[in-house]
Amino acid sequence: MKPLQSEELKTMALNVRETIIRLSGNGGCFIGASLSCADLIVYLYKNFLEISQDTLQSPERDYLFLSKGHDVPALYATFVELGWLDRRRLLDHHLKTDDSIYWHPNRKIPGVEFHSGSLGHLLPVALGVAMDCKEKGLQNKIVVIVGDGELNEGSNWEALLVAQAHRVHNLIVVVDRNQFQANMRTEDLIPLEPLDQKFTAFGFETQTVDGHDFDALNAAFSKIRGENLRPQAVIANTLRGKGLPSIAERADRWFCNFSGDEIESLIKELYGEHSASLHSETLIVR
Numbered sequence: 001m002k003p004l005q006s007e008e009l010k011t012m013a014l015n016v017r018e019t020i021i022r023l024s025g026n027g028g029c030f031i032g033a034s035l036s037c038a039d040l041i042v043y044l045y046k047n048f049l050e051i052s053q054d055t056l057q058s059p060e061r062d063y064l065f066l067s068k069g070h071d072v073p074a075l076y077a078t079f080v081e082l083g084w085l086d087r088r089r090l091l092d093h094h095l096k097t098d099d100s101i102y103w104h105p106n107r108k109i110p111g112v113e114f115h116s117g118s119l120g121h122l123l124p125v126a127l128g129v130a131m132d133c134k135e136k137g138l139q140n141k142i143v144v145i146v147g148d149g150e151l152n153e154g155s156n157w158e159a160l161l162v163a164q165a166h167r168v169h170n171l172i173v174v175v176d177r178n179q180f181q182a183n184m185r186t187e188d189l190i191p192l193e194p195l196d197q198k199f200t201a202f203g204f205e206t207q208t209v210d211g212h213d214f215d216a217l218n219a220a221f222s223k224i225r226g227e228n229l230r231p232q233a234v235i236a237n238t239l240r241g242k243g244l245p246s247i248a249e250r251a252d253r254w255f256c257n258f259s260g261d262e263i264e265s266l267i268k269e270l271y272g273e274h275s276a277s278l279h280s281e282t283l284i285v286r
Helices: 006-022 031-048 069-082 122-135 154-165 195-201 214-222 260-271
Strands: 063-066 142-147 171-177 205-210 232-237
Touching: 006 031, 006 069, 006 214, 006 260, 031 063, 031 069, 031 142, 031 171, 031 214, 063 069, 063 122, 122 142, 122 154, 122 171, 171 195, 195 205, 195 232, 205 214, 214 232
Parallel strands: 063 142, 142 171, 171 232, 205 232
Antiparallel strands: none
16 A cells, blocks of 8 residues: 555545544544544554555454544544445444444454453553464564553553563554543543653653654654564654644543534534535535
């Protein structure tokens, strides 16, 4: 798959954000956190991971585990842009009783590697897959996106210790560092800083990057394209609610269920007053 240039990635990420906004009606979704990791997911699938619709079941594919499962609108919206998921399936998404689209990842959706919920816990799962691939001599990359809030879970730090002890060099942990955990700031609940030093102390090669700058992401991930000697960590500083200043960094905009009029107003905010929406005719909110 040919890597995209920054402007192409920005366009794709903008499309993903519109879809996320449209999924915040008909029962709602976790919009703030989904918007924060949209750029990360777009970048990883288009410019880093070796995986396509034809190789979703190949043992040699790269893996992406979305541990912060409430961000699934960003994942499904990216699948739409990749051509893996029909946009029409997202209509009335989690209210359907005869479909598998819901608030969290579902393995019945092609491309979803493992189900995850609000508490995460996919770092240990990704570690197990990475160890298995390493023992089999495979060259694939195992990426897991974790939320900064879920790093309060002890199972994550236990997994980091095991990864270092066994030199699981094909494991890449990406932290969506949007500074929020549910409806509180992480540093007001259980402070995580200095987060980069903690990952380094646990034996990871650690980088910190602007999670919304595609050139910076490319520079960071280019450093881990070769044969790694240790497990990798990329701490991506992001903005909760990125793209929508009216809801960005607001603790009360964790989970939102907007009306159709509110959604149209947010899409105007996303694109600007004089820019046309790309997908208005296909995702209709009652």
